[in-house]
Amino acid sequence: MSFVNHKTKGDKAVDAVLYTVLTLFGLATMFPIYYVFVMSVTPYSEVLKNGGFVLYPTQITLEAYKNIFSSPVIPQALKITVTVTLVGTLLNLLITTLLAYPLSKRFLPGRNFFLMAIVFTMLFSGGLIPLYLVVRATGLMDSIWALIIPGLVSTFNLLIMKTYFENLPAEVEEAAKVDGCGDIQTLFRIVLPLSVPILATLGLFYGVGHWNAYFSGIMYLNDKSLFPIQVVLRNMIQTPDISQELAISNPMLMQTLPPETIKMATVVVAILPVLLIYPFLQKYFIKGMLLGAIKG
Template sequence: MNMIAVFQKRSRKKISPVERAGMALVSLICILAGTFTILPFLYVIAGSFATEKELVERSFFIIPHTFSMNAYKYIIADGGIFRGLGNSFFIMIVGTFINMLFTTTLAYPLSKSWLRGRNLVLNIIIVTMLFSGGMIPNYLVVKNLHLLDTYMALILPGAVSAFNLIIIKNFFQELPRELEEAARIDGCTDVGIFVKVVLPLSKPALASVGLFYAVSHWNDFFNSLIYLNSTGKFPVQIILRQIVLLAQGASADGSAVDFGTGGVPPEQAVKMAATVAATIPILCVYPFVQKYFEQGVMVGAVKG
């Protein structure tokens, strides 16, 4: 009996009650985990539309009794949030492109076992995962390179992540060498093999690592606070922080703007609206890369 017949026989085997119970239990656990994961975010969205009275009286809710747009009117009143969103998208797109360019071009040669000095370079890279130069040395390097108050100060110091580099290097190592040899026989250079063969076959790894880089740039707050001085260059994270601080001060002295729809926006609602404004844009990126996470990269690549 060949292996195909054995597999078909096993596939026709009936599932026992114990196995059904186990599958049901696993499904129930996954459903509960997903529910408990999404509920806090739903509460934040609902709270951003709630009134101050409802936020005080109700400890948790998904749908507010009275919808109020005061918090969103407050955070977009001066238009700074739109400028911050534009700056954040620019930093994320340019930063991710530079990250992926440097990471892939470094990971590809390091994936070759015959490369001289490969282990030394890998050990140096791994050391950077364990030890950091520190905040002050990093600041001095950025200052001496005349990168202060520029977007490159947020991009170049972290152009290559050691963790992401190792992920892509290991992925490159798993690609069949026959594909590269066939491309070389057809006259492809090393650059051509990298661009036309390796990168197209590495879409799942590139999409995952690219998403890691993009989220890191989008959520970057501390580096922006340290290196940027011009208000017009602030990303959305800094703008939202300023808005929340102004809302706190306004709530304390009662000088907040009344939008005519229920009074001044509550401080908690402003924080929730700021959270939604900072989260929704990056969530829109996930549907475009989700399909690569579980995609089989080598299906049909090598035959015969």
């Protein structure tokens, strides 16, 4: 027997209002990204002609992108950011997994104490100055490890992964142990292949956090060659002379290529990798968040 869903006029009106509101909200969300991209490819003459506001450029130029990639600053910053994001995310997932898996076992001695100590860090912390002193005392200053190690484990992500492990069928691990697998083999050969959704979800969390991080770079780095892309972008916004910040060999280019256009192009370069990766991880993101939040 099949049931046909007949919507009343009131239901259709509600659906129309919801779709309209969501469409307007989506357009409002995407407009800043669209505007930044348009401004990065619009010639300076057209920007001046339209009073600095262009929605539909009649001409397109890629001089801003050629300019920022001809300078050594942006490619070096991207190299640092990609390295920190990849290495940092892998270490984040590894340490978070190695902590969450034993904490998901109720027979672990002292489990409640460790959980309370971990949750305590979500509510209280030593503060910014003690953190800086610890990083300096451990010799991490002016190294990319200062961008990775201080935030190696997120308590929130750790609890999500622990909950996910608790929801896995216990029979699977019991069967693995009957076949002679130890705890490490069970984790890496049985549990992790079943945990792709949560790994992708937390990997996205950690990866985006590393990619967008700039405050740690300002705090711990003095060497400009180690600055990630977000720190370079921040310095560009605060620096009046863009040619000096990017070490542009032809300052006369600023007459045909305004600083705002270079800033917009740098913003596009900074956000594009995340925009390209997210659609591929979206299905794992939604599934991982739902399964990781079944119970506390």
